[in-house]
Amino acid sequence: MDFYSFLIQLLNGLQYGLLLFLVASGLTLVFGIMGIINLAHGSFYMVGAYLAFSLAALTGNLLTAVLLGVTLSVLLGMLLEWLFYRHLYARDHLYQVLMTYGLILVFEELRSILWGDDVHGVAVPVFLSGSIPLTDNLSYPVYRLAISGICLLLAGGLYWLIRKTRLGMMIRAGAANREMAQALGINIEWLYTVVFALGLTLAAFAGMIAAPVSSVYPNMGGEVIIISFVVVVIGGIGSVWGALLAAILIGMSDTFGKVLLPEYAGMTTYLLMALVLLWRPEGLFRRT
Amino acid sequence: MTNYKRRDFLKNGAALAALSGASAAGVLLPATLAQAQSAAGKIRVGLMLPYTGTFAQLGVAIENGFRLALAEHGGKFGGRELEFFKVDDESDPAKATENANKLIQRDKVEVLVGTVHSGVEMGILKVVRESGTLHIIPNAGADAATGGLCAPNVFRTSFTNWQPSYPLGDLLIKRGHKSAVYLTWKYGAGxxxxxxxxxxxxxxGGKILKEMFLPFPNVEFQALLTEIAALKPDAVVCFFAGGGAAKFLRDYAAAGLKGKIPLYGSGFLTDGILEAVGDAAEGIETTLHYGDGIDTKRNNAFRLAYAKTFKLQPDVYAVQGYDAGLLLTAGLDAMKGDIANKAGMIKAMENVKIDSPRGPWTMSKAHNPIQDIYLRKVVGKENKVMGVAHKALADPARGCKMA
Incomplete structure (x- = not known):
C-alpha cells in the first residue's frame, strides 16, 4: 500500500466510523443513559430507511422525506415509550431483552406486510450526487462526505445537549438517581418519553440518510444492532464522545482489517472490543 | 456473536408461529392412514422449503413452479395424484435434520423436494442418504450435494455454485481482460x-490478481474498492446477491470504477434488484442458467402459463421448481406410477431429457443438470439474454463416486 492509498483508506475508515456513530448514537442515549437494553434499536433504523423510501417516492424529494420522517419518528417514539418501554424501567434486563426482541419480530413482520420483501433504492439528492476524483480511476461520492459532516454535527449537538443544556442536566440527574431527581421536581416520566423519542429518532434518521448508499432491504436492522452495541460498549456506556471515538476506531479496524488481513476481516472488530475491555472493562470513557 | 448468527436468530423467531401451524396439520393425519395408501393411492410428496424469512419468496416460487408442472400433466404424475406435506424449513440449518426426519418418518413421504439454503440442504442430505428416500433439490447450489456427498437417490434441477461462474473465465479472455480481481462474501456459495x-x-490463460473477501453479510465495500482502484485489473468479477448486491453495484458506480474497470458477475448479482439499483447496474454482464428474456416458444409458453395461474412473473426459482416437477413425472411415467420401484425410478430419472423453459438439459452421472449457461446483460430494467456463454456445461462433480 503506497502512502496515497493509505490516506484514502484512512478516509474510508473515518467515513465508515462516522456512519457507525450515527447509527449507534441513539443507542448511547437509550442504553447508556436510560439503562434500557433496546434490541429493537436496529428496527428503528430499518423503519427510518423504509420511511425515507416511501416518503421520498411520495414527495419526490429526500430532504422533505427526511423532515416528515423525523416528525413521524418522534411521534412513534413517544407512542412506543408510552405503550411499551415505560413498563420496563423498573424491571430486570431480562424483561427488557424479551420485550425488545419481541418488538423486532413485530417490526419485521409489519415491514413484510407493508413493504414486501424486495430490495428498494432511494435516490441521492441531485445537489449531492456528484463525486470528487481522488486518483485516475477512483472518486469519492459527495453524498458520503455529506453524511460524515452530518455525523460530526450530530456528535457536537448531542454533546452540547447532554452537557450544556438544562434538559441534558435533567437527563443526567434522572440517570444518576431517578427518585432524587423526581423529589427535586423533575418530571421524570415526561423526560424519559422525550429521551426515548430522541433515541428512536436518531436511529430512524440514521436509516433515512444511509438509505441512498445502503439500499433498503429486509433484515437491515439486524445487521446494525450488534455493531451498535459494540460501539456503545467500547466507548463507555453513556458517553457520547466515547461512542464517537469507538465508532471511528471500529471504522479503522474494519477498513484496514479487510485490506491487510482479509482472511480474518470478520474478527478484527471483535478482537478490538476484547482488547479494549481487557484494558478498560468499563469502556474508554465511562462516566457516571 | 456474529451478524450472521443474529440474522438467523431473527428469522427463527419470526417463523416459529408459522412452523407450529404447519406441523399441527401433519399431526392431525393418523399414522394408519399413511399405511392404508397403497400404490394405487396418492403419492406422498414432501415439500421442505422456506416459507418465512428472507428466502420466503423463493420457496413460494419453487412450489408454484412444481404445481404448474403438475397442473399441466392433468394433476397426475405417472397416473397418480399427489398428496403434499409441507414444512417451513425457515432457512435454518440447525433445524434441517429434524425437519427432514419429520417428513420422512412421520409423514412417510416417498419423495422429498427441497430446499433453497445450502446449509439446510446439508442437513437434508444427511437424512436422505441414510433413509434412501428419493430427493430432488430445486435450488441449493452447494457443490457437495452432487459432488463429494452425491448419492443415487439425490437429484438436482438447479445448478452447482461452480457452474454459472465457470464460463466467465473464457468470456473475460475473449474480451481481452487478462487480469482480474475476484470479490465475494466469505461463505460457502461465494x-x-x-x-x-x-x-x-x-x-x-487469465490471471487473478487478488481474491478479496468480506465477512458475510458485511456490506462496507469502500476499503476493497479503493484497493481495486490501486490494483488496476482489466476486470472485476464478483458474487453477491440481494441487498448486498444492490449496495455493491451502487458503491462500484459511486466510486467511479464503473466504466473504467468492467464488472462481471456470476449467478444472481443482478436478479431482483434492478429497480432498486437503477443506472448503476446498466450494462453489467452476468452468467446464469436462466434469463427471463430467453425468447423460445417453450419459455414464452411457460411464462404465460405461470403469469396466468399465479398472477406473478416467474423467475429462475420458479423454473427450477417446475423442472423438479418435470423430473419427477419423467420417473413416474416410466414406472407407471410405481414409485416403490426405487431402482427403476432412479434409472428413469437419470436418463431424462428435460424440456425446460431454460432450454433442454440432461442429467449428469452425479445427478446435476448438464445445461447451457447464458450470458445476460442489464439493459434498462431487465436482464437481457445475449446468448449462450457455455453450451451444455457439466459440473466437474469432484469427489463423487458415481461420476
Whole structure:
C-alpha cells in the first residue's frame, strides 16, 4: 500500500466510523443513559430507511422525506415509550431483552406486510450526487462526505445537549438517581418519553440518510444492532464522545482489517472490543 | 456473536408461529392412514422449503413452479395424484435434520423436494442418504450435494455454485481482460463460485490478481474498492446477491470504477434488484442458467402459463421448481406410477431429457443438470439474454463416486 492509498483508506475508515456513530448514537442515549437494553434499536433504523423510501417516492424529494420522517419518528417514539418501554424501567434486563426482541419480530413482520420483501433504492439528492476524483480511476461520492459532516454535527449537538443544556442536566440527574431527581421536581416520566423519542429518532434518521448508499432491504436492522452495541460498549456506556471515538476506531479496524488481513476481516472488530475491555472493562470513557 | 448468527436468530423467531401451524396439520393425519395408501393411492410428496424469512419468496416460487408442472400433466404424475406435506424449513440449518426426519418418518413421504439454503440442504442430505428416500433439490447450489456427498437417490434441477461462474473465465479472455480481481462474501456459495471462476479463468490463460473477501453479510465495500482502484485489473468479477448486491453495484458506480474497470458477475448479482439499483447496474454482464428474456416458444409458453395461474412473473426459482416437477413425472411415467420401484425410478430419472423453459438439459452421472449457461446483460430494467456463454456445461462433480 503506497502512502496515497493509505490516506484514502484512512478516509474510508473515518467515513465508515462516522456512519457507525450515527447509527449507534441513539443507542448511547437509550442504553447508556436510560439503562434500557433496546434490541429493537436496529428496527428503528430499518423503519427510518423504509420511511425515507416511501416518503421520498411520495414527495419526490429526500430532504422533505427526511423532515416528515423525523416528525413521524418522534411521534412513534413517544407512542412506543408510552405503550411499551415505560413498563420496563423498573424491571430486570431480562424483561427488557424479551420485550425488545419481541418488538423486532413485530417490526419485521409489519415491514413484510407493508413493504414486501424486495430490495428498494432511494435516490441521492441531485445537489449531492456528484463525486470528487481522488486518483485516475477512483472518486469519492459527495453524498458520503455529506453524511460524515452530518455525523460530526450530530456528535457536537448531542454533546452540547447532554452537557450544556438544562434538559441534558435533567437527563443526567434522572440517570444518576431517578427518585432524587423526581423529589427535586423533575418530571421524570415526561423526560424519559422525550429521551426515548430522541433515541428512536436518531436511529430512524440514521436509516433515512444511509438509505441512498445502503439500499433498503429486509433484515437491515439486524445487521446494525450488534455493531451498535459494540460501539456503545467500547466507548463507555453513556458517553457520547466515547461512542464517537469507538465508532471511528471500529471504522479503522474494519477498513484496514479487510485490506491487510482479509482472511480474518470478520474478527478484527471483535478482537478490538476484547482488547479494549481487557484494558478498560468499563469502556474508554465511562462516566457516571 | 456474529451478524450472521443474529440474522438467523431473527428469522427463527419470526417463523416459529408459522412452523407450529404447519406441523399441527401433519399431526392431525393418523399414522394408519399413511399405511392404508397403497400404490394405487396418492403419492406422498414432501415439500421442505422456506416459507418465512428472507428466502420466503423463493420457496413460494419453487412450489408454484412444481404445481404448474403438475397442473399441466392433468394433476397426475405417472397416473397418480399427489398428496403434499409441507414444512417451513425457515432457512435454518440447525433445524434441517429434524425437519427432514419429520417428513420422512412421520409423514412417510416417498419423495422429498427441497430446499433453497445450502446449509439446510446439508442437513437434508444427511437424512436422505441414510433413509434412501428419493430427493430432488430445486435450488441449493452447494457443490457437495452432487459432488463429494452425491448419492443415487439425490437429484438436482438447479445448478452447482461452480457452474454459472465457470464460463466467465473464457468470456473475460475473449474480451481481452487478462487480469482480474475476484470479490465475494466469505461463505460457502461465494467461495464455491470463486472456484468455478478460478478453474475457467486459469484454463483460458487469465490471471487473478487478488481474491478479496468480506465477512458475510458485511456490506462496507469502500476499503476493497479503493484497493481495486490501486490494483488496476482489466476486470472485476464478483458474487453477491440481494441487498448486498444492490449496495455493491451502487458503491462500484459511486466510486467511479464503473466504466473504467468492467464488472462481471456470476449467478444472481443482478436478479431482483434492478429497480432498486437503477443506472448503476446498466450494462453489467452476468452468467446464469436462466434469463427471463430467453425468447423460445417453450419459455414464452411457460411464462404465460405461470403469469396466468399465479398472477406473478416467474423467475429462475420458479423454473427450477417446475423442472423438479418435470423430473419427477419423467420417473413416474416410466414406472407407471410405481414409485416403490426405487431402482427403476432412479434409472428413469437419470436418463431424462428435460424440456425446460431454460432450454433442454440432461442429467449428469452425479445427478446435476448438464445445461447451457447464458450470458445476460442489464439493459434498462431487465436482464437481457445475449446468448449462450457455455453450451451444455457439466459440473466437474469432484469427489463423487458415481461420476
Amino acid at each position: 467461495e464455491e463460485s470463486l472456484g468455478g471462476f478460478r478453474d475457467g479463468y486459469s484454463k483460458a
